[in-house]
Amino acid sequence: MQPYHTISTPLLEVAYLEWNPAGHRTAVLVHGWPDSPESWRGTATALAAAGYRVLAPALRGCAPTRFRHAATRRSGQLAALGRDLLDFIDAMQLQRPLLVGHDWGARAVANACGLRASAASALVMLSVGYGTNDPQQALSYGQARNYWYHWFMATPRGQHAVEHDRQAFTRMLWDTWSPAGWYTQADFARASRAFDGPDWAEVVLHSYRHRWAFVQGDPAYAADEAALQPAPVLHLPTLVLHGAADTCNHPDTSGGRERYFSGPYRRVLLEGIGHFPQREAPQAVAGAILVFADGHQAKQLTAGRYS
Numbered sequence: 308m309q310p311y312h313t314i315s316t317p318l319l320e321v322a323y324l325e326w327n328p329a330g331h332r333t334a335v336l337v338h339g340w341p342d343s344p345e346s347w348r349g350t351a352t353a354l355a356a357a358g359y360r361v362l363a364p365a366l367r368g369c370a371p372t373r374f375r376h377a378a379t380r381r382s383g384q385l386a387a388l389g390r391d392l393l394d395f396i397d398a399m400q401l402q403r404p405l406l407v408g409h410d411w412g413a414r415a416v417a418n419a420c421g422l423r424a425s426a427a428s429a430l431v432m433l434s435v436g437y438g439t440n441d442p443q444q445a446l447s448y449g450q451a452r453n454y455w456y457h458w459f460m461a462t463p464r465g466q467h468a469v470e471h472d473r474q475a476f477t478r479m480l481w482d483t484w485s486p487a488g489w490y491t492q493a494d495f496a497r498a499s500r501a502f503d504g505p506d507w508a509e510v511v512l513h514s515y516r517h518r519w520a521f522v523q524g525d526p527a528y529a530a531d532e533a534a535l536q537p538a539p540v541l542h543l544p545t546l547v548l549h550g551a552a553d554t555c556n557h558p559d560t561s562g563g564r565e566r567y568f569s570g571p572y573r574r575v576l577l578e579g580i581g582h583f584p585q586r587e588a589p590q591a592v593a594g595a596i597l598v599f600a601d602g603h604q605a606k607q608l609t610a611g612r613y614s
Contacts, residue, residue, distance in 0.1 A: 308497075309348075311371055316394035318379050322371040323364040323395075326351045330360030333401050334596075337392060339410020339434070340511065341477035342583070343369060343501035345494075346409065349589025350596070357597050359405070364395050366411060368510030369501040381506045383514025384524045385411075385440050386531040389418025393426060405600050409433040409585055410555075411514075414440060421539045422531055429544040429600050433584050433592070434553055436561030437545075437568075438538040442520040450557050456480065460515045470508045474499055484555040485581020494586070544571040546599040548592060550580035573599065 311322040324344045334354050336347040344363035351361040365372040366388065368381065392415050396404065406427040408416035413435035419426045438444075446454070459465035468476045478495060501507070516522040524532060545568050549561045558576055565572055575595060577584055585592045 311344075311365075313371075314395070314398045315375065316391065316398045318375060318394070319367060319391060320373050320375055321364050321391075321395050321398070322373075323362050324351070325363075326361040327355035327358075328360055330355060330358055332359050333404040334359045334361050334600075335392070335396070335401070335404045335406050335416075336361060336363045336585075337406070337408040337412030337415050338363065338366065338369075339408075339412050339583075340366075340514075341473075341480060341498070341502060342410070343498045345497045345501075346583065346586050350407075350585045350593045353590060353593035354596065357593075357601075362399065362404075364392075365501060366415070367391055368504055368507045370504035370507070373504065374506060380525045380527070381509040381513060382517070382525040382528070383510040383512070384517045384528060384532070385414045385418055385514070386422075386528040386535055387525065388412075388415035389422050389535070390528065390531055392416065392419040393423055396426065403428040405429050405431070405596075407431040407433070407596060408435075410435060410582070417538075417541070418531075418535055420541050420543060421535050424542060427543060429546070430541065431546045431548065431596055431599070432561075433548045434550060434556055434561075434582050436547070436549075436556070437541070437564050439560060440518065440538065441536060442518060447557070447559070450560060453555055453557060457515045457519065460512055461519070461521050466512055469511055473502050473508065477502060480555070481583075484553065485550070485583055485587060486552050486579065489581065489583065489587045538567060540567055540569055542569045544599070545573075546595065547572075547574040548584055548595055549574065549576055550582060550584050550587070551576045551578045552580055553582045555582040 338346050347363045354361050406416040413432040549558050580587050
């Protein structure tokens with residue numbers, strides 16, 4: 308099994324996987340929930356073969372990443388995820404990497420770019436539409452049904468499931484968000500090690516309760532929250548990949564978002580793919596990323612705007 312490396316940021320000891328350390332460009336791949344950096348293995352291998360140094364950090368609360376200080380609030384608010392990513396980029400001394408995120412990770416990479424315009428050379432979001440963090444957002448009844456688990460976790464019974472039955476709870480989500488047969492027992496076992504972190508339950512519960520305004524956020528992120536609501540227009544090249552068979556975030560939730568982007572923007576639906584495209588079709592995801600990112604890098608080099 309590939310070993311994790313660690314690096315310190317102001318709040319976290321961030322654990323991350325790395326492929327091709329000598330790569331001449333860097334891609335940072337940020338996993339979603341409930342998942343782990345292991346989700347990127349197939350996609351990361353393909354990006355590394357194309358010359359990228361690939362880094363896949365574990366989010367706050369997800370083992371083996373850990374908080375450095377007992378006094379730090381175990382917030383799961385989405386602004387915190389974006390700030391954590393910027394802290395990781397700074398600690399690793401990265402210069403405008405390609406940022407790729409799935410689910411929670413998609414929100415993290417987009418929020419990082421919203422907080423710092425120069426954070427990335429290009430942005431790729433999987434399974435999430437940009438501008439969908441607002442608790443006042445309009446939801447179809449179908450998507451409200453898909454989000455049942457958000458509100459379940461706001462109840463005592465849901466809290467108990469997250470704290471004491473996390474394997475069965477998350478396994479049920481894997482079983483219902485994508486077409487049957489897309490993962491193996493070993494896949495889930497590797498991913499679920501991330502759920503054993505001592506702060507996983509607290510971060511998860513706070514994240515879903517905060518995003519619907521059921522609980523207060525950490526005051527440390529007040530300025531970041533203000534900068535991200537309403538969602539700022541992003542100016543970098545952006546690709547959205549969404550499984551057409553996603554039954555967590557319906558594909559319609561990522562449609563019609565062009566107004567949020569002033570740079571090149573493309574959205575691709577992946578037929579027959581559910582909520583975990585990088586696991587279900589890693590080569591297709593890697594291929595789409597390479598075509599998109601390499602095409603825009605060539606344009607930036609021609610214009611003298613790439614560093």
